[in-house]
Amino acid sequence: MKMNTKINPLTDLSIAKNAKMKPIKEISDKIGISDDYLDLYGKYRAKIDFEKIPMKDTPGKIVLVTAISPTAAGEGKSTVTVGLADAMQKIGQSAIVALREPSLGPVMGVKGGATGGGYAQVLPMEEINLHFNGDLHAITTANNALSAIIDNHLHQGNQLQIDPRRIIWKRVIDMNDRALRHITIGLGGPTQGVPREDGFDITVASEIMAILCLAKDLRDLKERLAQIVIGYTYDKEPVTVRALEAEGALTLLLKEAIKPNLVQTIEGTPAIIHGGPFANIAHGCNSIIATKTAANLADVVVTEAGFGADLGAEKFMHIKSRQGGFSPNAVVIVATIRALKMQGGKQKDSLKEEDVAALLKGTSNLEKHIDTIRAFGIEPVIALNKFSLDTNDEIEALLSWCKEKNVVIALTEVWEKGGEGGVELAKLVMQELEKPSKFAPLYDVTESIEDKVKTIVQKVYGGTDVVFTDTAQKQINQIKSYGWDTMPICMAKTQYSLTDQPKLLGRPNGFTITVREVLPKLGAGFIVCLTGDIMTMPGLPKKPAALNMDVSEDGHAIGLF
Amino acid sequence: MKMNTKINPLTDLSIAKNAKMKPIKEISDKIGISDDYLDLYGKYRAKIDFEKIPMKDTPGKIVLVTAISPTAAGEGKSTVTVGLADAMQKIGQSAIVALREPSLGPVMGVKGGATGGGYAQVLPMEEINLHFNGDLHAITTANNALSAIIDNHLHQGNQLQIDPRRIIWKRVIDMNDRALRHITIGLGGPTQGVPREDGFDITVASEIMAILCLAKDLRDLKERLAQIVIGYTYDKEPVTVRALEAEGALTLLLKEAIKPNLVQTIEGTPAIIHGGPFANIAHGCNSIIATKTAANLADVVVTEAGFGADLGAEKFMHIKSRQGGFSPNAVVIVATIRALKMQGGKQKDSLKEEDVAALLKGTSNLEKHIDTIRAFGIEPVIALNKFSLDTNDEIEALLSWCKEKNVVIALTEVWEKGGEGGVELAKLVMQELEKPSKFAPLYDVTESIEDKVKTIVQKVYGGTDVVFTDTAQKQINQIKSYGWDTMPICMAKTQYSLTDQPKLLGRPNGFTITVREVLPKLGAGFIVCLTGDIMTMPGLPKKPAALNMDVSEDGHAIGLF
Secondary structure: OOOOOOOOOOOHHHHHHHOOOOOHHHHHHHOOOOHHHEEEEOOOOEEEOHHHOOOOOOOOEEEEEEEOOOOOOOOOHHHHHHHHHHHHHHOOOOEEEEEOOOOHHHHHHOOOOOOEEOOEEEEOHHHHHOOOOOHHHHHHHHHHHHHHHHHHHHHOOOOOOEEEEEEOOOEEEOOOOHHHOOEEEOOOOHHHOOOEEEOEEEHHHOHHHHHHHHOOOHHHHHHHHHHOEEEEEOOOOEEEHHHHOOHHHHHHHOOOOOOOEEEEEOOOOEEEEOOOOOOOOOOOEOOHHHHHHHHHHOOEEEEEEOOOHHHHHHHHHHHHHHHHOOOOOEEEEEEOHHHHHHHOOOOHHHOOOOOHHHHHHHHHHHHHHHHHHHHOOOOOEEEEEOOOOOOHHHHHHHHHHHHHOOOEEEEEOHHHHHHHHHHHHHHHHHHHHHOOOOOOOOOOOOOOHHHHHHHHHHHHHOOOEEEEOHHHHHHHHHHHHOOOOOOOEEEEOOOOOOOOOOOOOOOOOOOEEEEEEEEEEOOOOEEEEEEOOOOOOOOOOOOOHHHHOEEOOOOOEEOOO | OOOOOOOOOOOHHHHHHHOOOOOHHHHHHHOOOOHHHEEEEOOOOEEEOHHHOOOOOOOOEEEEEEEOOOOOOOOOHHHHHHHHHHHHHHOOOOEEEEEOOOOHHHHHHOOOOOOEEOOEEEEOHHHHHOOOOOHHHHHHHHHHHHHHHHHHHHHOOOOOOEEEEEEOOOEEEOOOOHHHOOEEEOOOOOOOOOOEEEOEEEHHHOHHHHHHHHOOOHHHHHHHHHHOEEEEEOOOOEEEHHHHOOHHHHHHHOOOOOOOEEEEEOOOOEEEEOOOOOOOOOOOEOOHHHHHHHHHHOOEEEEEEOOOHHHHHHHHHHHHHHHHOOOOOEEEEEEOHHHHHHHOOOOHHHOOOOOHHHHHHHHHHHHHHHHHHHHOOOOOEEEEEOOOOOOHHHHHHHHHHHHHOOOEEEEEOHHHHHHHHHHHHHHHHHHHHHOOOOOOOOOOOOOOHHHHHHHHHHHHHOOOEEEEOHHHHHHHHHHHHOOOOOOOEEEEOOOOOOOOOOOOOOOOOOOEEEEEEEEEEOOOOEEEEEEOOOOOOOOOOOOOHHHHOEEOOOOOEEOOO
16 A cells, blocks of 8 residues: 655555565475476566475464554554564565555555555565466456356357346456446347446456365365355246356366465565455455465465454454464554544644544544454454654554553554564564464354454444345345355345444444345355445546656566555 | 368378477577476476577568468468478478468367478377467467457446447457357346446457567567557547556466467477467468567578468558568469369369369469569469379479479478478578568558559559448548558458459459448557458358367377378
8 A cells, every 4th residue: 555655756556666576496495396296487587386385293383464444544454464574584484475456446546555655565566466377357357258258158049047136147357347337238139148247346356266266276276166146047946057057168267277376475474475455345364375385485474464453454354364273373464654644633734733632532433443452362463554744742642542552553564664674563473373373263154144244344344233135035045945045144234334334433232234135155265245335346436547657768667556 | 271181091190299399498499489488388388488589680581482372271371381491491491481370269169279280280289279378378368358348437437438330449369259249247236337349259269369479588578469450439439458457467368478489390399389460350360479480590480470461461462561560571372172172163072083174264263363462573483282182294294384384393292201391481481581572562551541542452462452341331431630640551352252242263254343341440550441242250160179088097088280
């Protein structure tokens, strides 16, 4: 995420362009990946043939980086994640940072990449933010190949008796494109397919993205793809990818995308970047394969989950950890003075002003996220991600508050100083990693859907109750009748508030969450609950970031931040 | 194209899998590309940083491979193109083969790759046929980013006053998906965009594909992108990409895709594969950058243009050569006994039977294509691409016919024997390359649209006249009024017949071609004329090839041919 440019004349792009990258083979050598397990993509990127790498006896420990409820600009969670890994290297730990891949939607839409910032970035920044190694395109292609096969099936006689009104599989595109949310297809007469309503989601919301991120290996990927339910017959029986005989082709389209990508930080720390579901509309974590591969190659894996602890972290604990068979050994919560002031009621356009009172009021939000992580049995470490406009009084106020609350906090300056700015944080995290794990999930998958959602609402969001719309209740009943209700929940909720109302900041209480749709994802292995007006296809803003982009005479990106 | 599998137990995929590839650096070393100009994509693929390579004084000569009107299975034009380059190497020439990139549409739709066949293939076959180095995905993304920007412009106040009914820019997808031909988008109320009619073309038909294939360099690419006309205002004034300020972002999205891709043939001949417009709905040639880069690195470039000489070759002469500032020094026409028998009226299901009479009748089609190439001032060399079912009497009959007509022909067996099977062809082609070029285009761009199309219909198709529908005539008038009429023509026509009726085989005469739509492509620099019921979005067949695809236990493709 971008920050600080108003003060610092350096931009992330200019810092990234001036950084001296090592050939990726030097990075892979460092962590013992032989050339046989590596496919180069240019000089500074590679794909790892993870299935071939021998497994070590004791995997590395996992540090999860999460955050308080963010502002629209983000609180620098990726930046801190990268900087913490660099700092781990600085204090002598073998560390790998594991991140998600950026989606072109936000890159072209709002000014923002997903490669960290300042001197805590992963490189090559341009390639990672555009196309990268083709994973998102492969997912888009597999998703839409399935759509084409479904519509072709309807057109060619519909042997499976699929009800065109009950197809739940949507097309996807890696773009912010609101005009594709609701469409009608197959128009133009009998040779042009069967008319029906359809829509596009953004690729990061595709079930195939979730599957890629949750699969153990290529075989598991194929089995999960086969299990996808694409819709229902006229008799309301579920229709799977297996029934369409499409899982082989989809697996083939994903056989390279499933391999995690190796790059490096500005300081030469190995970075594995793989998979990129959003945390508000999907499960928000990089792939299990990436995290496990990193844990197999280093002693410490620093990884992040999207948005606040109510979103990415909760799903990391209940979905990714559960399916991956691991748990986080330490959790960092990133906070910024700016976001805390906003949580305390300060207006967006005056966040640059010192306001200790607003800051202290806003700590209620931080406190809730601390309570949430503690509820999972883990003592969090707070990373105060310093911005140049933060005043000493503000910083002192937060440090005192943490001391009073008996919470461990480190001031981090990784944007400006790289790993050096995160050494204190790294040391505090190492202390937590020494302790035995007391991690426990908050619900059991065998509980009812209603109970599981209620647990999340109460214990993670701090709300009172959950209401299911009639549609949602019908969907729950249907899911139960098929015996699919024993999967974990994947909440789709605004990232700005602990509630389903983006403007309710701080630590609201007594609120109710409304679930308007409940969608089974048999391949991913979770049940999506849509709340509020969260949308699975964003739109572009009035002035998209794309309109400022260009290529310089020497072939470099302009306008990527 | 696939052939011969019924008889030969070897499939293209099995031959490809068993071939021993050289590391791509060995290939690049051979043609003097330093590592500084190369980005590896895995061990056997690379992108060439073509703008950095020093230009040699005399570029290599260009051999264009075209064909007679094909059967649905194809006549092995890519196979002969690859085999001819291998044969050139065998007789001591420095040669590079320049091909188009496969589209996933046909790969997933009908059984067929586009990497040659048998022992005349380019490798790695799996990667080239799937995703390759991401070029088609980058084009799809740039195309649809523009669509998203257009629809966002409508939604955010429509400052340019774009008439939603007059937007001619369509979305694309690299897939055969008939249900997306005619769609309505922007449904669902005021927050979901502006409702309008739209449709998806297949990516290979995108103007951006044509632009990538016709651009000289990154700067030219950007200028062409800026010139694209996406539609018209309520006042019927054209709206360009420049007016939308989107050319920078589109260029950025294409900055890697513009670099040509280096791979190798089974025999280790360098192959540059770049760009992939279809020849029936687009201009059907690989990129100018690829052909020029190859000519800068080798003495002989063997390249192909899609389908019969009426399609790809005509557009190679009038569009690609003109814009690239070169011309073919020799032309090979690929013919097969099977296709000639079909052109002679033999039924599809009995093409395996010997039938000299049908064959000789079918030579009328070959003769027309010979006449066409001669009309351009070039004496063609015929390559009889031998199939195992061809009988001696059939082969002798064709050889005699050629002798009688004073046409040079070589029996080629590159599918079975690789370069060795194309040595005779290579020697005959070398003789033609010695001769001074008498190449001349058949029309001048300054002629009227009607005259240019009429010239193509009469001199290339052998027809009598051309009829423009009222719609087409209106479009021509509009194009003239904007002063856009001095661009070459890009005909969109069925590949199966010289006419616009797929079932009229042989060498029809006295026919008329109907042009139903005339579309200006300012970025590509040509005017598309749609004839017959040619469609810019194919559909999947009853049983798509995808349904037989899979990945083997050792991670290799199954079901790619």
